[in-house]
Amino acid sequence: MLQPIPLHVERRGEGFPLLCLHGHPGSGRAMGVFTEALAPHYRTLAPDLRGYGHSQVREPFSMAAHVTDLEALLAQEGIDRCLLLGWSLGGILAMELALRAPHRYPGLILIGTAARPRGKHPPVSGWELAATGIAALLNSLKPGWQWNIDTFGRRSLLRHLIHQQTPTPYGYLAQAGTAAYIQTSRHAHRALNAALKQGYNRLEDLPRLTMPALMLAGAEDVHITAAASQETAAALPHCDWSCFPDTAHLLPWEMPETVTTLIRDWLTAHRDGWRSPSCQS
Template identity: 55%
Template sequence: MSDRYIQTGAAVNLNTYVQGQGFPILAIHGHPGSGRSLSVFTNHLSKRFQTFAPDLRGYGRSRYQGNFAMTDHLTDLEALLDRFEIEKFLILGWSLGGILAMELALRLPDRITGLILVATAARPYGSHPPITWQDNLYTGIAGLVNLIKPSWQWNIDTFGKRSLFRYLIQQHTATAYQYIAKEAVPAYWQTSSAATSALFTALRSKYNCLTEIEQLNCPSLILAGSEDRHITVESSLETARHLKDSQWQCYPNTAHLFPWEIPHQVLADIDHWLEAHPQVIRQK
């Protein structure tokens, strides 16, 4: 995103899921994903705060015809904030959503009170091994059977643990597979080719905003899974070290979808961080 501050087109009116009342929290999903994919966070946080979880352009119900750039997501998000008249807010971003959260913080530093960055990095790099035809076959079978009969242990043991799910989760729990069936699969189907192209174009440019995020002064919580192959734990830690006021937490035996593997522990850690940083949930 070298053209970080350039407006590349008109904003799209994003479909947004709004829950609760109180201090605003903007929750940004990853790829593939949708606002619904963040229910593990928003259902919990909306008990005390007002959460806004949009479908990014080209994802979920925010349909868009034609190609676009990653910076267009920032234009859309800024328009969303203005539409809901949100002046000060906390951001939670998962994977791609975390990258957009950091970019939005750079664009609107006076409006953002804090960052919660989940399985993401300012210089993201992965360690994913090559994908075989067996990987794709087992993933297709595991996903289809899990959609019909979520969390069926036979399917998890027979196909799930041998599929590409093994690089997304480490703890093949019933809860994780329920989230995959309910939120991951529908989000995958609703992700447009243009959204995929915009992301891969940014990744091919070797995206890196480590130097820029050193400008940010708001408190940050960075959460990572120790076995994440999509955005490695090392790149997450590198990001934490470049943020001025950051707390980093790594969860053992988890991967990129760790909020679905150990939701109670992740939410408890977020709650503790919020309690320790009351300024991030207070209007100034």
């Protein structure tokens, strides 16, 4: 039987609980763009998934382990019902949690993700890898330095993650992105790659998720395409869909105020569905 592990968790705020799930590579700290904006009204929990950040393990694992860990975390926190917010891999895990027990999750927010993920990343050159390392190093020393962005960032793999080559997303990279990349274990890489090789596809199951849902995507995302995200949104019975032009996979870091304002407004519009006394944890 698969045993859960204790996860490192970034906790903020009070109110109805909101579980925020990061992508790959990632960490709970990388979800600060959401938790800082939402903590004034919600109790946010942003764990480091197994094999990421401060939740390191020594043994290999499968993607199913993440769901086991997250359900154990909710039990530990005394949470019977919560909202789910997932970015990239985190969105896939949010859908997996919801499919296991739809009644526990009255709202689903998905960013840059898909139930049948598809990408269109171009081939990677040696120069791009070198430029990525230089850009990341210089950005950690001087976050958001436009010279570095123009000289190395635009020529590196970062240009596929960030369409708007401005200081704002590079500031988030320096704050949380680089550390998250370094702290993503080989076991986490292997678990994700194994799941993708098996052809992950949950589209046929999505009609079971009848809770309100919100799907956000970047039009220039090559890691999980906007078309794949839109396909997922169309399969969810009650999903609002927004696609942001001139953004890529890291769209919450490219347009943080726009994205978090949209999420706050969406939550406010649907809050009667989970804020009644019977829904409180």
